[in-house]
Amino acid sequence: MTRPAKIGAAAALAQLEGWTGADGKDAIEKTYRFADFNAAFGFMTRVAIEADKRDHHPEWFNVYNRVEVTLTTHDCDGVSERDVQLAKFMDAIAG
Numbered sequence: 001m002t003r004p005a006k007i008g009a010a011a012a013l014a015q016l017e018g019w020t021g022a023d024g025k026d027a028i029e030k031t032y033r034f035a036d037f038n039a040a041f042g043f044m045t046r047v048a049i050e051a052d053k054r055d056h057h058p059e060w061f062n063v064y065n066r067v068e069v070t071l072t073t074h075d076c077d078g079v080s081e082r083d084v085q086l087a088k089f090m091d092a093i094a095g
């Protein structure tokens, strides 16, 4: 796979809704809230399968119905188009 180009958080955020830039690093963040743990974990399961197919994985933290997600690309030390595409996938299935 080719090395992804760094586009930066600002360029990514211009293409997304509900995401913000992370403090102190080039990354984007979003907090999703679901009806309950079952819905949150279902979302995480669907994202995990897709992320593994893409070889592009989220950093995330879950408590009950809340899932806090951070996306960045280690391979370019910042935000790349891969983060935008995974963010769009998450938004599409989050409902």
Ligand SMILES: C[C@H](O)[C@H](O)[C@H]1CNC2=NC(N)=NC(=O)C2=N1
Residues within 6 Å of the ligand: 055, 056, 057, 058, 071, 072, 073, 074, 075, 076
């Ligand atoms: C070796 C492996 O392909 C890389 O470490 C992949 C795996 N998952 C990844 N996930 C994310 N978010 N960023 C990466 O740069 C990345 N790189």
